[in-house]
Amino acid sequence: MLEEGSLKDHFQSSDRFGEGAILWFSKILSGFLLIAVLVIHLVVNHLVVSGGLLSHQQIVSYYQMAFIPAMEIIFLIVVVTHALLGLRSVLLDLKPSNKLLRVVNISFVLIGLAAITYGIWLVVAILNQG
Amino acid sequence: MSEQTPKAVNWMKWFDPRSRGVGMWAFIINRLSGLGLVLYLVLHLIMLGKLAKGPQAYDQFIAMMKTPFWIAGELLVVAAVFIHGLNGVRIILTSFGIGGDRQKQLFLIIMLVAGAAVIFFAWKMFAHAGGG
Amino acid sequence: MTENKKYTWNIIFKIFRKKAGQPAHYDQFDVAVNPDEYILDGIERIWAYQDRSLVFSHACHHSTCGACGMLVNGEEKLTCITTFRSVTRNGGTLRIEPLRNFPVISDLAVDMTGMFERMHAVSHRPVIADTFETSRGRKKEREDLLRLADCIECGLCISACPISATSADYIGPAVLAGAQQPGTFGENVLNIVDSEDGAWRCHSAYECTRVCPSNVDPAWRIMDLRKKLVLTRVKRMMGIKEKT
Amino acid sequence: MYKPRVIVIGAGFTGVALAYDLARRGLDVVVLERGPLVNGTSGRTHGLLHSGARYAVDDPESAVECIQENIILSRIVPEVIEPNGGLFIALNEQDMNYREEFLAGCARCGIPTRELTPRQALELEPHLNPQLKTAVTVPDAAFDPLRLAMAFTASAQFYGAQFRLFCEVIGLTGNHSSQISAVQFNNRITGREEVIEGDIVVNAAGVWAGKIAGMAGNIHLPIRPTPGIMVTYDKRLCQLVINRFNKPGDGDIIVPQRHFITVGTTSFEADDLDYIPVVQEQIDLMYERGCELIPDIKHTNQRAAFMASRPLLDSEAVGGSLTRTFKCFDHKIRDGIDGLVTITGGKATTMRLMAEKTADIVCKKLGWQAECTTKENILHSYREFIFQND
Numbered sequence: 001m002l003e004e005g006s007l008k009d010h011f012q013s014s015d016r017f018g019e020g021a022i023l024w025f026s027k028i029l030s031g032f033l034l035i036a037v038l039v040i041h042l043v044v045n046h047l048v049v050s051g052g053l054l055s056h057q058q059i060v061s062y063y064q065m066a067f068i069p070a071m072e073i074i075f076l077i078v079v080v081t082h083a084l085l086g087l088r089s090v091l092l093d094l095k096p097s098n099k100l101l102r103v104v105n106i107s108f109v110l111i112g113l114a115a116i117t118y119g120i121w122l123v124v125a126i127l128n129q130g
Numbered sequence: 131m132s133e134q135t136p137k138a139v140n141w142m143k144w145f146d147p148r149s150r151g152v153g154m155w156a157f158i159i160n161r162l163s164g165l166g167l168v169l170y171l172v173l174h175l176i177m178l179g180k181l182a183k184g185p186q187a188y189d190q191f192i193a194m195m196k197t198p199f200w201i202a203g204e205l206l207v208v209a210a211v212f213i214h215g216l217n218g219v220r221i222i223l224t225s226f227g228i229g230g231d232r233q234k235q236l237f238l239i240i241m242l243v244a245g246a247a248v249i250f251f252a253w254k255m256f257a258h259a260g261g262g
Numbered sequence: 263m264t265e266n267k268k269y270t271w272n273i274i275f276k277i278f279r280k281k282a283g284q285p286a287h288y289d290q291f292d293v294a295v296n297p298d299e300y301i302l303d304g305i306e307r308i309w310a311y312q313d314r315s316l317v318f319s320h321a322c323h324h325s326t327c328g329a330c331g332m333l334v335n336g337e338e339k340l341t342c343i344t345t346f347r348s349v350t351r352n353g354g355t356l357r358i359e360p361l362r363n364f365p366v367i368s369d370l371a372v373d374m375t376g377m378f379e380r381m382h383a384v385s386h387r388p389v390i391a392d393t394f395e396t397s398r399g400r401k402k403e404r405e406d407l408l409r410l411a412d413c414i415e416c417g418l419c420i421s422a423c424p425i426s427a428t429s430a431d432y433i434g435p436a437v438l439a440g441a442q443q444p445g446t447f448g449e450n451v452l453n454i455v456d457s458e459d460g461a462w463r464c465h466s467a468y469e470c471t472r473v474c475p476s477n478v479d480p481a482w483r484i485m486d487l488r489k490k491l492v493l494t495r496v497k498r499m500m501g502i503k504e505k506t
Numbered sequence: 507m508y509k510p511r512v513i514v515i516g517a518g519f520t521g522v523a524l525a526y527d528l529a530r531r532g533l534d535v536v537v538l539e540r541g542p543l544v545n546g547t548s549g550r551t552h553g554l555l556h557s558g559a560r561y562a563v564d565d566p567e568s569a570v571e572c573i574q575e576n577i578i579l580s581r582i583v584p585e586v587i588e589p590n591g592g593l594f595i596a597l598n599e600q601d602m603n604y605r606e607e608f609l610a611g612c613a614r615c616g617i618p619t620r621e622l623t624p625r626q627a628l629e630l631e632p633h634l635n636p637q638l639k640t641a642v643t644v645p646d647a648a649f650d651p652l653r654l655a656m657a658f659t660a661s662a663q664f665y666g667a668q669f670r671l672f673c674e675v676i677g678l679t680g681n682h683s684s685q686i687s688a689v690q691f692n693n694r695i696t697g698r699e700e701v702i703e704g705d706i707v708v709n710a711a712g713v714w715a716g717k718i719a720g721m722a723g724n725i726h727l728p729i730r731p732t733p734g735i736m737v738t739y740d741k742r743l744c745q746l747v748i749n750r751f752n753k754p755g756d757g758d759i760i761v762p763q764r765h766f767i768t769v770g771t772t773s774f775e776a777d778d779l780d781y782i783p784v785v786q787e788q789i790d791l792m793y794e795r796g797c798e799l800i801p802d803i804k805h806t807n808q809r810a811a812f813m814a815s816r817p818l819l820d821s822e823a824v825g826g827s828l829t830r831t832f833k834c835f836d837h838k839i840r841d842g843i844d845g846l847v848t849i850t851g852g853k854a855t856t857m858r859l860m861a862e863k864t865a866d867i868v869c870k871k872l873g874w875q876a877e878c879t880t881k882e883n884i885l886h887s888y889r890e891f892i893f894q895n896d
Contacts, residue, residue, distance in 0.1 A: 016458065018457065018458020018459070018462075019457075019458045019460075019462035019463065020456065020457070020458075020462065020495075021456055021462075021488075021491045021492050021494070021495035021496075022495060022499075023462070024462045024488065024492070025492050025495075025496075028221070028222055028225065031215075031218045031222070032218075032222060034215070034218075035215050035218065035219065038211065038215065042211075054192075055185075055188075055189055055192060056181065056184070056185035056188040056189050056192075057185060059181065059188075079171060080171075083167065083168045083171050086164050086168070087164075087165070087168050089462075089465070090161065090164070090165065092429075092458060092463070093141075093144075093425055093428050093429055093432075093463065093465075094141060094428055094429070095428070095429040095430075095431055115175060118175065118179075119175065121182075122178060122179065122181060122182055125181070125182040126181055126182070129184070140427045140428045141428050143424055143427040143428065144424050144427075144428070146424075148336055149333075149335065149336035149337040150422075150467075150469060150472075151468065151469060151472045152468070153466065153467045153468025153469055153471075153472060153481070154424065154467045154468070154469055156466065156467065156468070157424060157465055157466060157467035157468075160465070160466075161465070220466075221466050224466065224482075224485045225466075225485050225488050225489060226485075226489055227485070227486060227489055230481070230482040230485050230486070231479070231482060233466075233468055233481070234468075268786060281695065281696065281697050282695055282696045282697075283696070284697075296786075298786075299784060299811075300810065300811075303784065306781055307781050309780075310778075310780040310781035311781070314674070314694075315694050315697060316694075317672055317694050317695060318542075319542045319545075320541075320542065320545055320549070321542065321543065321544045321545060321548075321549030321550075321651060321652040321655075322549050322550060322551075322553075322650075322651050322652060322812075323549070323550050323810060323812035324550075324736065324738040324766075324768060324809065324810035324812055325738070325764075325766070325809060325810055326553065326650055326651070326652075326763045326764055326766075327549065327650065327651060327652035327653070328652075329542065329549075329652055342810055342812070343738075343809050343810050367672075367695065367893065367895070368672065368694070368695040371542065371672075373893045375889075375891060375892060375893055378888075378889035378891065379889060381889060382887060382889040382890075387585070388585065388586065388650065388653055388888075389585065389586050389587065389588050389649075389650055389653070390588070411764070412764050412765050414764070476764070476765070477765055
């Protein structure tokens with residue numbers, strides 16, 4: 001027989017932080033922003049110069065323009081967010097156990113923060129070479 | 131008595147297009163390109179670390195990148211970016227009520243645009259490599 | 263009554279067999295068919311004249327009950343409305359298998375009670391006991407509700423979905439579509455569809471809509487559901503009261 | 507407390523309704539069914555919950571049963587019924603000649619009718635043949651066959667009844683030849699033969715009831731299996747059940763279900779009941795007759811075509827022509843074989859009543875004191891159905 005609440009409990013179990021409206025919307029929003037920033041990134045870094053790739057010297061001088069490092073940092077934050085949310089969605093489709101999901105959640109947050117910190121450090125390092 | 135069929139190993143079904151339609155192809159290439167781009171992102175960030183090590187290390191690396199093999203690899207990344215990005219546009223549109231009943235056509239248009247973009251980039255990148 | 267003289271095609275059926283405690287295998291049956299009759303007729307004749315142990319599900323034979331969904335050459339079909347002509351040719355082979363992503367009872371029959379339980383949980387109504395449509399057509403404002411009452415709970419969408427293949431807990435396209443039938447979400451239904459195993463698990467492969475035999479278009483419904491859920495959640499976050 | 511065990515053979519409409527009735531009365535019920543639920547005649551019904559008007563002139567007994575049961579079923583299992591009503595339409599003078607008789611018959615049987623002008627009828631159902639002369643509304647309805655059976659099954663399961671699906675009966679046995687006390691069957695899921703003992707066996711196998719009764723001894727049942735065709739078209743061109751205003755004939759009923767309509771039916775005789783071929787001539791006949799009632803069927807596609815074999819009773823049983831009513835046989839009285847009861851005939855609309863009458867006989871034979879309570883109580887949702895085999 002159908003037990004009232006059995007399914008409800010299943011879907012409301014609070015010890016699990018899976019997918020939700022806000023997270024999904026963040027993925028969509030970051031994806032959308034990504035497209036906008038990526039266009040600028042591609043044009044700046046790969047199209048405007050002969051050979052498609054900038055030399056070290058070119059990069060350093062580019063970074064003296066204030067909006068370039070700002071744009072790159074925004075790009076980095078958005079791309080890391082989108083990549084981790086997307087990867088997490090794929091993992092969620094495999095239905096990890098509660099414990100494993102917690103490990104994934106925590107490590108993804110840490111990896112994301114580490115990647116962004118590293119990126120900012122890199123931008124600062126380039127700026128200092130100018 | 132009855133056996134539950136879904137198993138964790140079934141993830142290979144994600145990439146099995148047999149007897150499936152256009153939407154499934156969209157799902158497959160979106161997932162593959164997404165996973166590929168995550169991998170690229172990791173490598174890209176690591177490689178960019180060379181920028182901090184000074185001009186010599188970085189420019190040496192860039193020189194290596196200009197061989198046809200690596201250009202082809204880079205082109206793959208460009209293709210993934212366009213496929214994944216444009217497919218993302220399709221998902222955003224359909225998720226917010228635009229073209230939900232035209233998803234097949236939407237997908238085909240997007241793939242045509244992506245194809246054109248990849249050809250443009252290929253021309254641009256190989257031309258530069260040849261000329262440089 | 264005269265014998266039916268129109269069995270002009272010969273078809274080879276390769277049928278998935280599974281009996282409790284025994285390994286699965288395929289059995290082959292040669293059947294003379296009328297190209298315009300339905301695959302379920304062929305399967306029923308195999309049972310009637312060739313192998314009485316063949317287990318398969320069927321009831322209404324005209325697509326109102328949803329019992330006879332099977333894989334025909336790998337593709338989900340409601341066998342009572344699928345003609346031979348639409349899937350093969352004279353001399354062709356048809357591989358018949360049970361639906362994916364459901365527990366197999368035996369041979370071609372699967373247990374769909376889990377899906378029924380979920381449809382129940384989201385307050386979907388199987389038969390709309392009202393005249394929401396006139397014979398001139400459907401009243402526009404009731405189109406959604408009616409289209410969802412067309413869902414015959416055949417399970418083809420769940421079988422075709424690549425996500426249902428890896429996650430049995432994903433509540434599935436039919437249920438996500440059906441959840442919208444009442445027009446508004448009760449708190450319980452909201453918690454079911456706006457969950458890890460709900461609308462967010464869908465990755466837009468559109469296979470559900472492609473195989474749906476009943477005009478429900480579950481993929482479009484899931485897309486629509488997400489929009490509604492995001493709006494609902496954003497409004498709640500900002501403290502805006504919903505209209506009731 | 508000791509509960510007598512009743513074994514019901516067949517999970518068609520009669521079997522599931524009987525299991526529910528008996529289980530409610532506190533008996534231990536086991537249903538054996540060779541296939542899934544309602545895989546035979548019951549599943550392949552037209553889906554018409556009769557108002558009785560169809561039988562009001564020729565078969566008033568059936569008509570009265572229908573209207574009463576129509577009201578009861580609409581109340582106890584609303585989940586699967588679409589109570590849109592029905593319309594009888596007259597297309598020519600010959601149909602019109604039937605009008606007086608029809609209205610009088612309906613009035614006698616207690617079937618509410620309301621006559622519409624052709625214009626009113628066309629306003630209600632614009633796809634009808636514009637040549638129609640008159641139209642009468644009746645309280646017909648459409649139902650979903652599998653879900654109706656599942657609702658009864660789920661409710662029976664709630665009261666402890668056990669359903670063993672995919673178990674084909676192969677023999678009836680007992681301590682001596684005039685007493686049935688056990689049923690042998692072949693479990694199609696495990697492939698094994700099994701035996702189950704019971705205090706009484708009810709043969710509810712519909713058109714196959716003769717075959718089952720034959721396993722108990724030299725019993726002949728007056729059942730005339732009468733198949734008929736139904737053809738489904740893929741557009742919902744009417745909201746009400748459309749009937750031809752005449753004596754029952756071929757292709758004179760159109761039932762709307764979901765987004766399609768089904769035209770039926772015919773009557774002929776068949777010997778082999780396990781598979782009845784769908785004949786093209788009959789499909790063509792349904793198309794032709796359907797187009798007379800609703801010409802726009804021309805602009806639809808055929809969606810399905812299927813045959814169902816009604817278990818009609820012939821004159822020996824009821825003293826008249828073939829009838830849509832039902833009959834319960836106690837084989838002790840009729841054939842000197844105890845422990846076996848057969849219920850057959852009838853139609854989907856009267857399933858609950860058939861179960862009630864049969865359960866009364868079963869309880870009397872068992873000396874079990876319990877009243878029928880199926881009339882008053884709303885059934886459980888069909889979605890509570892559990893698949894059972896062992």
